[in-house]
Amino acid sequence: MVSMVLLKKILMGSAILLSLVAAIQASGQYPDSGAAGKNLSLNVHLLDTGQALVVGYVDDPRGLIFLRPTRYTDPAATRYASRYRYENETHQLYAWTDALTFKQGDTWRLMFQCPGFYAEYRVIFDLPADLGLGRINSSEGLKYVVSASNDSLTVISQGYDIRNPSITIEYQQSLAEEAS
Structure with a gap:
């Protein structure tokens, strides 16, 4: 008799758990398991030229818009150039690009967008120390920390179980001193 009561409780708990999982999946918070692993x-x-060297690891480089700058809607998108190498076995990426930055007036913007769902997302931006840092805007769920030293300015952005992470860092270049 005790085992029947215990069995009913286990079955009831399992039913509640399955209902909860079904509700979460129906809400779209967690995509299929393949996407959840990125x-x-x-x-x-x-x-300081606006170009960037990007190195590290990514499970699927197709989500990195800057690798295919012709997808930008900007009519001047053809001026952007990205050269990269991606190693399928190790998931290592090496890229040289000028498609992450653009200038508007005196303000530069570094825009890093990654459409898709990421279980773990971490991007470290190493900026020249003499930049005048402006606003930093990040998507919901993405956290960032700024640190400075004599040699560089660092912005670390990080998120877990995050959809479509993006961060924009505004900055101004210091004016070069004119030779006398």
Whole structure:
């Protein structure tokens, strides 16, 4: 008799758990298991020219818009150039691009967008130390930390179980001193 009561409780608990899982999946919070496994860990080294060296690991590089800049809607998108190598076995990415930054007036913007769902997302931006840092805007669920030293300015952005992460960093270049 005790075992029947225990069995009913287990079955009831299982039914509640299955209902909860079905509700979460129906809400679209978690896509299929293939997409849920995407991970990204990159370092972006920005030069004062607006070009960037991007190195690190990504499970699926197709979500990295800057690798295919012709997908941008900007009519001047053809001026952007990205050269990269992706190693399928190790998931390592090496890219050289100027498609992450653009200038509007005196303000530069570094825009890093990754459509899709990421279980783990981490991007470290190494910026020249003499930049005048402006606003930083990040998508919902994406956290960032800023640190500075004599040699560089670093912005670390990170998120877990995040959909369509993006971050925009505004900055101004310091004016070069004119030779006398």
